[in-house]
Amino acid sequence: MRISTPNFHNLIKNPLAIIIPLLAISLLLLFLPLKLSNQIKAACVTPIRPLQWATCFCSNSASNFFDKIISPWRDAQAKKQLEEQIAQLTNKIIEQQDTIYKLQNKLSMLSKFQIENKNVKTSVIPADIIGFDTSNFRKSITINAGSKQGVKVNNIVVSNNTLIGRIITVGSGSSVVQLITDPASRIPGRILQTREQVIVEGNATAFCQLKYIPRWAKLKEGDDIVSSDIGGLYPPSLPIGAVMQNEIKGGALFRSVKVLPTVNISKIESVLVLTN
Amino acid sequence: MRWFTFFCILICISAFQSTMIKWITIGSAVPDLYFSLVVFYSFLTDIKRNTITNWFTGLSKDLLSEGSLGVNSIFFVAIGLLIWSIRGILYKGHLITQVLITFIFSVIYNIFYAAYVAVSFRSLNLLPTLWAIFVCSLYTAVIIPVLFRILGKFQPNQRLFSVGDR
Numbered sequence: 001m002r003i004s005t006p007n008f009h010n011l012i013k014n015p016l017a018i019i020i021p022l023l024a025i026s027l028l029l030l031f032l033p034l035k036l037s038n039q040i041k042a043a044c045v046t047p048i049r050p051l052q053w054a055t056c057f058c059s060n061s062a063s064n065f066f067d068k069i070i071s072p073w074r075d076a077q078a079k080k081q082l083e084e085q086i087a088q089l090t091n092k093i094i095e096q097q098d099t100i101y102k103l104q105n106k107l108s109m110l111s112k113f114q115i116e117n118k119n120v121k122t123s124v125i126p127a128d129i130i131g132f133d134t135s136n137f138r139k140s141i142t143i144n145a146g147s148k149q150g151v152k153v154n155n156i157v158v159s160n161n162t163l164i165g166r167i168i169t170v171g172s173g174s175s176v177v178q179l180i181t182d183p184a185s186r187i188p189g190r191i192l193q194t195r196e197q198v199i200v201e202g203n204a205t206a207f208c209q210l211k212y213i214p215r216w217a218k219l220k221e222g223d224d225i226v227s228s229d230i231g232g233l234y235p236p237s238l239p240i241g242a243v244m245q246n247e248i249k250g251g252a253l254f255r256s257v258k259v260l261p262t263v264n265i266s267k268i269e270s271v272l273v274l275t276n
Numbered sequence: 277m278r279w280f281t282f283f284c285i286l287i288c289i290s291a292f293q294s295t296m297i298k299w300i301t302i303g304s305a306v307p308d309l310y311f312s313l314v315v316f317y318s319f320l321t322d323i324k325r326n327t328i329t330n331w332f333t334g335l336s337k338d339l340l341s342e343g344s345l346g347v348n349s350i351f352f353v354a355i356g357l358l359i360w361s362i363r364g365i366l367y368k369g370h371l372i373t374q375v376l377i378t379f380i381f382s383v384i385y386n387i388f389y390a391a392y393v394a395v396s397f398r399s400l401n402l403l404p405t406l407w408a409i410f411v412c413s414l415y416t417a418v419i420i421p422v423l424f425r426i427l428g429k430f431q432p433n434q435r436l437f438s439v440g441d442r
Binding site for chain 1: 287290291292293294295296297298300304306308310323324327328329334335337338339340341342343344345346347348349350353357386389390393394396397399400401404405409412
């Protein structure tokens with residue numbers, strides 16, 4: 001009696017023989033721990049990073065070139081520098097205001113304890129943005145600084161002295177930054193003027209929203225939001241954004257508050273990574 | 277179908293989507309070039325190649341996107357199979373068919389993906405999300421004629437809607 005062994009070629013002819021293993025691999029990847037999944041991503045994407053960097057470099061160069069051609073009557077660079085300076089000064093003012101409010105609170109409580117401001121040494125790594133998230137519903141950027149430069153997971157990323165996100169994946173020469181507008185981002189913050197604690201979360205649009213703001217909270221449009229050191233992940237007093245829309249919907253338990261990030265992330269080209 | 281060509285196209289699309297997409301972004305409307313590739317190969321190839329190309333397309337999108345690996349590969353394989361299964365009843369190669377199919381399936385894909393994100397993080401708002409889905413799908417559909425023309429040049433020995441290879 002002859003037993004016919006299944007031929008590999010015949011096996012492959014069956015579409016299910018391809019669909020099922022591929023879906024099984026996808027499911028396996030889907031349920032991998034996030035850390036492992038990020039490591040796989042960093043390893044797989046490393047060969048593409050130079051191409052990404054080159055494309056981004058060409059894109060930015062071409063963009064600058066066209067800018068100069070289209071508006072020859074304006075000194076684009078000078079304007080850009082001035083805008084950056086204004087943004088930096090505005091943020092400095094917000095920081096100073098925050099410090100003043102803090103000090104006022106401390107005085108009003110008649111604290112008898114002397115609090116020493118420990119100078120935490122923070123080293124700063126400059127990096128250029130070399131890529132953006134390919135999904136419409138996630139917000140992250142890729143920067144050209146990685147473990148070689150000393151970047152670590154959970155390092156804070158700022159631009160113009162404003163918080164824009166934190167490092168979630170580190171490769172050897174590049175890292176992925178989860179932006180404050182990403183749906184998975186949750187940042188402890190404070191309303192500068194009223195000192196109320198808030199949670200700033202992303203919602204995959206250009207704006208953020210504040211979570212769990214009680215109906216009776218004193219909030220008005222234009223109020224500044226700064227980061228809070230609660231939880232120990234973020235440094236305090238970094239500007240995040242300003243309240244843009246503040247409303248109470250029907251029978252909702254909490255207020256619906258929309259926040260406009262201080263920095264327009266789609267327009268920046270470089271960031272600073274705070275490594276401590 | 278040439279696999280080498282496919283992988284070159286995929287790398288180019290990945291590089292473009294992750295770096296230069298802001299050049300063709302209009303407001304909140306961002307075209308999804310990966311999805312166009314899924315529709316193109318679902319029309320073009322047989323079920324096996326369609327599954328493999330869509331899986332690789334989804335995986336490369338996952339690699340360059342924040343979040344878990346494998347989500348887009350599953351969605352793209354499923355969408356690819358859906359398009360492949362109905363392509364026989366479609367009006368062959370007509371421009372409007374290509375645009376409409378892309379728009380409808382892009383809306384379906386984006387709804388599923390948004391639902392996945394909403395379930396995972398509970399932080400999406402309904403109206404802005406629906407608006408984003410609509411404009412992104414519309415933009416993806418609008419660029420289809422140009423993109424299919426370019427992609428068709430790289431796969432010249434295949435024709436769209438070649439039902440014979442089913």
